[in-house]
Amino acid sequence: MARLDSKQYAPGVVLNERDDRSHFEGHADALIAAGVIKQEWLPGAPGNQVGSVLVVFDVHGNGIIAPPRSRIAQCEGDFGFLKVIKSGNLFHVHKYQPKKDRERHEAARLAACTAETWQINKELAKPQRDYLGEWKTGVVNEARRAENLAKGTACFTGFPDVALTETDRRSILAAVDNLIKAINGTTPFVKQAKQTDGNVIRLADRAHCGMRKAG
Numbered sequence: 001m002a003r004l005d006s007k008q009y010a011p012g013v014v015l016n017e018r019d020d021r022s023h024f025e026g027h028a029d030a031l032i033a034a035g036v037i038k039q040e041w042l043p044g045a046p047g048n049q050v051g052s053v054l055v056v057f058d059v060h061g062n063g064i065i066a067p068p069r070s071r072i073a074q075c076e077g078d079f080g081f082l083k084v085i086k087s088g089n090l091f092h093v094h095k096y097q098p099k100k101d102r103e104r105h106e107a108a109r110l111a112a113c114t115a116e117t118w119q120i121n122k123e124l125a126k127p128q129r130d131y132l133g134e135w136k137t138g139v140v141n142e143a144r145r146a147e148n149l150a151k152g153t154a155c156f157t158g159f160p161d162v163a164l165t166e167t168d169r170r171s172i173l174a175a176v177d178n179l180i181k182a183i184n185g186t187t188p189f190v191k192q193a194k195q196t197d198g199n200v201i202r203l204a205d206r207a208h209c210g211m212r213k214a215g
Contacts, residue, residue: 010034019105024093036093041065043086056081077102132188139183147176 009015012030016023024036031037037055041063044050054066057079072083082095096102148154150164150172164172 009036019109020102021094021096024095025090027089028091031091031093036095037082037084037091038063041082041084042091043084050086052083052085054081054083072096131190135188136183136186140180143176143179143183147173150176 006014006016006025009024010030010033013024013026013034013036016025024031024034026034026036028037028039028042032039039045040048041053041055042048043053045053048065049068054070054072055063056066056077057063059079061079063082066081072081077096078099080096080098082093085092085094097105145154149156150169152163155161
């Protein structure tokens, strides 16, 4: 059966190309007419094996039938080779490129694999984002805002200049200091974490029902 990425090579012959080889499929007469194989290379031809035949090319491009039971793994194929396999009424021809071309494709494949592995390792080596540390820092910063408001070094836009008595100011600053110490001493953890589009990590639907976004 022809693969989805196959293409028509010649009438009755389907071709599927890979980096180091070409795979032809068709009936014997169609393959011979297309110049893919010769009659004497067919499995079952006089002197050939019935199931498959290995043909090795010489420097002049002449095909030489390898001894019976020869295997591709044992074939150097300096100038290329092909294997003809009989499958019912069809024949499959795997035509391999010369050795130097195969080695070049293999080197390119290994280089691509190495580059991909390097990129993956690079990504894994990146420091992971410290969400819990950022959470603590963010909460402390909010407490600092209250501290600055109490000190009078910050104010609300559009408000008059609001001041506190010294007693109230000291009370708030002491409370803020204790709050910051308490925040820094906590050990937060992520529970049912779900990142939203905004700057809020929603823990659970019920956890933020009463919250409103600050203006």
